[in-house]
Amino acid sequence: MLLYYFIINRVTEEKLENINCKGCQATVDKNLEFCSSCGEWLGLKLEETVEDVSVENTSEAKRMRIEKLLDLPVKPLSNYGATNLPNRKEVPGIRAVFFLALIVPLIAGASFFYNNRVADEVIEEISVIEQTTIPSTSTTIEGKLKFFKPISCTSSSNFNDDFSCNNLYDGSPSTWQDAQQSCENAFLEFEFDRPVTWDTIIIQNAEKSTTFIKNFKIRDINITTENPDFNVEKELQNNQSQQWVSFDTTSSKIRIDVVSAYPGQELSGQKPFKECAIQEISFLGR
Secondary structure, eight states: OHHHHHHHHHHHHHHHHEEEOTTTOOEEETTOSBOTTTOOBOGGGHHHHSTTSOGGGSOHHHHHHHHHHHTOOOOOGGGGTOOOOOOTTTSTTHHHHHHHHHHHHHHHHHHHHHHHHHHHHHHHHHHHHHHHHHHHHHHHHHTOOEEEOOSEEEESOOSSGGGOGGGGGSSSSOOEEOSSOTTTTOEEEEEEEEEEEEEEEEEEOOOSHHHHHHSBEEOEEEEEOSSTTOOEEEEOOSSSSEEEEEEEEEEEEEEEEEOOEEOOOOBTTBOOOOOBEEOEEEEEEO
């Protein structure tokens, strides 16, 4: 009988000295509160450690010890290595969250009132602009640049009636050509139905390649009106592009005198023409 109790006590002590961790199954010392391998709390695992020990076959002291161990109170989480939950002041960023929660509505409200005020001011400015620009708009329309067509023209000479100065404002490719004068002492004079404040005249050489190459083209010109104090000199280029001559005067007549010219050239073995040729002259004013 004594041998039996000795064996039971020995087995019980060995099992109580070393227990298995329920978390990682490692064998650890029974006196530890936490597993030395994974950190699992061992206080609630003692029931499984001693479940194989027969209470009937243990001594009263051993049984009381086991019962004492089994009756261990469950300790609060904070007593077993867990960190206490932080309060509101200790949580990182909590002050920023409260600050944003306070400031965002203030910013939104301020933006709303500011935008409404700006919108009202813009509407007022638009109204003022509309009221002040209506009269000036009508004035601008009245003073808008436009093309004026002469009521008559006179030239120094014409090659024939098919090449008169009337061709210069008919909008067609037809040209004015002098009577084989090579632009010498050539002039063109235009009359309009009323005085016009002039801005620009546009001179177009012949667009037809044969005419442009073989005929004389005006180079230096002198523009005058019925005003004896007005005079504009201009050198034109030897090309087929529109050439703009700007000037500022008010008159009902415009005279263009040809001072010099570009000579015609041979084309495919044919001699150049002696006629001075211009295709179109447009008059732009107010």
